[in-house]
Amino acid sequence: MIPKTSIRLSAATISILAALFTSAQAGSHKDKAAIDPEAAAVLRGMANQLTAATKIQITGWRTVDPDILPGPHAIGNACVQARISRPDTARIVVRSWGNARCFHLGPKESVVYDHKTKLYARFPGKSTLAETIDNASDTLGIHIPIQDFLTDDPYGDFAHGLKSLRHLGSQRVGFISHDCYHIAGAKDGFKFEIWIAKSDLMPRKLVITLDGVGGSEHYQMRFARTNLKPRFTKADLAFKPPSGAEEIEFLPEDLKD
Numbered sequence: 001m002i003p004k005t006s007i008r009l010s011a012a013t014i015s016i017l018a019a020l021f022t023s024a025q026a027g028s029h030k031d032k033a034a035i036d037p038e039a040a041a042v043l044r045g046m047a048n049q050l051t052a053a054t055k056i057q058i059t060g061w062r063t064v065d066p067d068i069l070p071g072p073h074a075i076g077n078a079c080v081q082a083r084i085s086r087p088d089t090a091r092i093v094v095r096s097w098g099n100a101r102c103f104h105l106g107p108k109e110s111v112v113y114d115h116k117t118k119l120y121a122r123f124p125g126k127s128t129l130a131e132t133i134d135n136a137s138d139t140l141g142i143h144i145p146i147q148d149f150l151t152d153d154p155y156g157d158f159a160h161g162l163k164s165l166r167h168l169g170s171q172r173v174g175f176i177s178h179d180c181y182h183i184a185g186a187k188d189g190f191k192f193e194i195w196i197a198k199s200d201l202m203p204r205k206l207v208i209t210l211d212g213v214g215g216s217e218h219y220q221m222r223f224a225r226t227n228l229k230p231r232f233t234k235a236d237l238a239f240k241p242p243s244g245a246e247e248i249e250f251l252p253e254d255l256k257d
Contacts, residue, residue, distance in 0.1 A: 039167035042181045043194075045201040049228060051153060056084040057230035058149060058223065065218040068210065075101055080145055080221070083232055087128045087152050091237040092145050103144055104239035105132050111239040112142060118245045128152055140250070146221075161187055171195060174204040175224055202226040 064076040088107040099116040113120035180195035208219040
């Protein structure tokens with residue numbers, strides 16, 4: 001569980017993507033009545049494809065309300081690129097206009113590197129990405145961006161806790177104006193909307209609005225592309241310390257993303 005001192009956005013992101021992979025069978029009897037079977041079927045289709053892929057490359061752009069960032073060095077609006085090689089390796093880059101942060105996850109060792117400060121820290125890897133992510137969160141308070149797309153079984157991992165789920169109809173969104181299923185739902189503490197393309201059942205846009213926080217759309221992710229058959233090797237995901245980089249034992253709180 002992520003400590004309360006971590007980014008408020010991190011907890012919301014973990015919970016929201018957990019909701020996105022929930023089936024119509026998840027939760028209590030009370031929850032079932034609030035889940036639209038059509039919306040659940042669309043999410044199931046998306047999750048099944050992500051689960052079946054051994055390699056995934058995700059590229060998109062996120063925008064974040066500055067009021068929910070933890071400090072001046074935290075990266076808010078940014079391009080996000082993730083390369084995932086299941087079951088145990090990934091490289092995620094979060095790149096803004098003035099900085100970039102890289103996360104290299106592996107079975108023996110993982111690294112988070114901040115380009116602006118040239119600081120990096122190592123932490124233990126595990127046999128699966130899900131275990132590495134949980135260990136980073138529980139022991140170091142490090143949030144891995146779009147982490148819920150990285151696990152071996154996103155559908156099973158996140159099949160509880162959804163309070164409501166609705167299919168709002170069709171809408172065209174995305175960089176190339178894809179015709180999408182428009183799904184809306186809620187969990188304790190936030191509401192979300194996700195647009196999933198009818199052509200390939202891949203996500204095109206995700207919006208999160210936190211309860212009790214002024215304004216709306218506190219977090220938004222626009223997916224430019226989700227490639228389920230990318231060409232890269234595990235060697236491409238390894239960390240190689242740049243010239244002048246300094247290893248430290250633990251990153252400051254607002255450099256963890």
